[in-house]
Amino acid sequence: MNSMNPEKVIFGFFIVLSLTLNFGFFVGELDNHTHHHVYELFAVIVVNLIATILKFGDRTQMGALMLATSLVAMLQLVAAALVWGVAAHGDQQLTPTVVASVVSLSGGAMLANVISVVLLMIETVMLRR
Amino acid sequence: MESIFFLIMRRMRAPLLALILAHSVAVLGLVLIPGVDDQGNPWRMGFFHAFYFVSYMATTIGFGEIPYAFTDAQRTWVMVTIYLTVIVWLYSIGTLIALLQDRALRRAFVENQFVRQVERMGEPFYLICGYGETGRALVATLVEGGGHAVVVDASPDRLDELKMEVIREQVPALLGESRNPENLQKAGLLNPMCRGVVALTPDNDANLKIAISAKLLRGDIKVICRADSKEVEANMASFGTDHIIDPFDTFALHLATAFQSPCLFLLRSWLTGKIGVDEEPVCMPGKGKWILCGYGRFGKAVYHRLKDEELETVVIEATPEKTGRPPDGILVTGWGTDEATLRAAGAEEAVGLVAGTDNDVNNLSIAMTAREINPDLFVVLRQNRQDNRVIVDAFGADIVMHASTIVADKIRILLATPMLVEFFGLGLFQEDQWSCTLFSRIAGLLENREPPEVWELVVNDERASAVTESIRRGHAVKLGHILTNPREREESLAAIVLLMIRHNGDRMLLPEREIFLEPGDQLLFCGSRLARSRMRWTLRNEHSLRYVRQGYSPRRGRVWKFLRGER
Numbered sequence: 001m002n003s004m005n006p007e008k009v010i011f012g013f014f015i016v017l018s019l020t021l022n023f024g025f026f027v028g029e030l031d032n033h034t035h036h037h038v039y040e041l042f043a044v045i046v047v048n049l050i051a052t053i054l055k056f057g058d059r060t061q062m063g064a065l066m067l068a069t070s071l072v073a074m075l076q077l078v079a080a081a082l083v084w085g086v087a088a089h090g091d092q093q094l095t096p097t098v099v100a101s102v103v104s105l106s107g108g109a110m111l112a113n114v115i116s117v118v119l120l121m122i123e124t125v126m127l128r129r
Numbered sequence: 130m131e132s133i134f135f136l137i138m139r140r141m142r143a144p145l146l147a148l149i150l151a152h153s154v155a156v157l158g159l160v161l162i163p164g165v166d167d168q169g170n171p172w173r174m175g176f177f178h179a180f181y182f183v184s185y186m187a188t189t190i191g192f193g194e195i196p197y198a199f200t201d202a203q204r205t206w207v208m209v210t211i212y213l214t215v216i217v218w219l220y221s222i223g224t225l226i227a228l229l230q231d232r233a234l235r236r237a238f239v240e241n242q243f244v245r246q247v248e249r250m251g252e253p254f255y256l257i258c259g260y261g262e263t264g265r266a267l268v269a270t271l272v273e274g275g276g277h278a279v280v281v282d283a284s285p286d287r288l289d290e291l292k293m294e295v296i297r298e299q300v301p302a303l304l305g306e307s308r309n310p311e312n313l314q315k316a317g318l319l320n321p322m323c324r325g326v327v328a329l330t331p332d333n334d335a336n337l338k339i340a341i342s343a344k345l346l347r348g349d350i351k352v353i354c355r356a357d358s359k360e361v362e363a364n365m366a367s368f369g370t371d372h373i374i375d376p377f378d379t380f381a382l383h384l385a386t387a388f389q390s391p392c393l394f395l396l397r398s399w400l401t402g403k404i405g406v407d408e409e410p411v412c413m414p415g416k417g418k419w420i421l422c423g424y425g426r427f428g429k430a431v432y433h434r435l436k437d438e439e440l441e442t443v444v445i446e447a448t449p450e451k452t453g454r455p456p457d458g459i460l461v462t463g464w465g466t467d468e469a470t471l472r473a474a475g476a477e478e479a480v481g482l483v484a485g486t487d488n489d490v491n492n493l494s495i496a497m498t499a500r501e502i503n504p505d506l507f508v509v510l511r512q513n514r515q516d517n518r519v520i521v522d523a524f525g526a527d528i529v530m531h532a533s534t535i536v537a538d539k540i541r542i543l544l545a546t547p548m549l550v551e552f553f554g555l556g557l558f559q560e561d562q563w564s565c566t567l568f569s570r571i572a573g574l575l576e577n578r579e580p581p582e583v584w585e586l587v588v589n590d591e592r593a594s595a596v597t598e599s600i601r602r603g604h605a606v607k608l609g610h611i612l613t614n615p616r617e618r619e620e621s622l623a624a625i626v627l628l629m630i631r632h633n634g635d636r637m638l639l640p641e642r643e644i645f646l647e648p649g650d651q652l653l654f655c656g657s658r659l660a661r662s663r664m665r666w667t668l669r670n671e672h673s674l675r676y677v678r679q680g681y682s683p684r685r686g687r688v689w690k691f692l693r694g695e696r
Binding site: 046049053056057059081085 | 145176
């Protein structure tokens, strides 16, 4: 455990970043669109995608669980992006109802990301022993 | 399956990451760069349109500048992203295609398919390790008889041969060393439907290891091994290998049977389904000089058999310094393919010749030259390779012996009706006349020249519940009873008992009909297919048994008793 593993750094970085970005998008009044920027949602989706891909191919029980949480987060975020896109380009505008549903969907994704980070911490603690 | 899934995921990680990064950079750039709409008003592309544009640009579909014509700033950015995304896209697709063509992955796919195929086997099958000449003959004869086989072999060429083989059903085959116990497991050793393992690789050690693995992992199944050295045979026997087959001994015994008892030889070929009923027994020449070409392992085994028959034998061998010399008897050095050697060995006055080298062309050449010198010569021709059958048949030898087929037939009998092997062993001690009588007796039983059916029976609760129940109640059952037609007790079934092994281990050849059956007796029958199915009634149905024993079956139902006035 003396040398730093660059793979672990990148891995941890993206998992934590997806949580922090997710949190950044989520905070603010639930139905006020000025509190939730679309660029932030884009960033959350990209970083989450990268985190998901990074978890591919790990055959351990922990790896499988982490992949599952990431897939859940992706599902929620893609749903949020779809709701936003349909609302912005369809006939209805960004009403408070739409914004509320987008933000609550991203809130669900954040929960999955929290679990991901907790799992990462558990794994690290167990490796220390 | 999951290993393949994880392998693909792991290998696709880098291309997918590159793809996501390139796409997100391209989308973000398009969203940030200001543009104008068709009216000239300032306009910014949303994520929706940006993602749409990048998706068709990266895949080189290219629908054009949608929804409004781009500004120069946007076009500059698009130029950068075209090169970026198209390259990354091609890289990802290229990796995926390379992955699907990967040898390891394709092998994993094939192996996976094989394992599922074996798991789905719903009928008893035999695991055959080694698909050489013998393995090939065995698989063909097993499948022909309606059985099933699974093959393991390390050579891809031989497995290709199996795929090309025209046989009734597709035989699952695993490419891999059969000495590896993991491969045996994959091939269904632990499958409850697996009834036996046959180790036929040319390597004694590999066969030994297969036998040990099979006996350790599945003690309850039959293990048959090929071995050509006495030490390995002893080793295999020590841990309970069921049957050990020395191909050279088996072959020589086969030849000896032809010498000692031509009728038994004929009976054997007939009962094992090799020939029809019309064949005449081979007429062996009387006493006289025999010439044996080739003194390798095969030649030595034959030599000892000829000596046992007290026949004068001359050996022709090209390299006696390698093979050694016969302990007594004459040796002529040479190939035997030329006239001079054959004349030196005395082909003019000899009665028989065994062309027994391991080369089919040489054997044919020896036999043809010898026939020219002495047209009355009795020729035994050893055939080594199955694909030479056409030319070997064209020669018309008195006896053709294809070692692989002989061994394969023996194994098939050992797997299906092991008592038949014992029967032939005991039959060898009888006079030839005994076999001839038996032959005509069986031929007389069968109508329409149908091939004889051979089957075994153990008198136990599972196979003959009515018989054991009757014995338990104190009503003895004779052998003649179960050989009676359960529909008409005046008639006998078209079947005879060849061999009976009593519960105490006594062996009886052609037992009398008056013998009383005991639980644990084993019987070997030969007869017609119809007789076999009729006999099942007597064995399992107590009414049928009562009928053949006493001539009536009691009315058991209340209604019948009432109608009959019985109360």
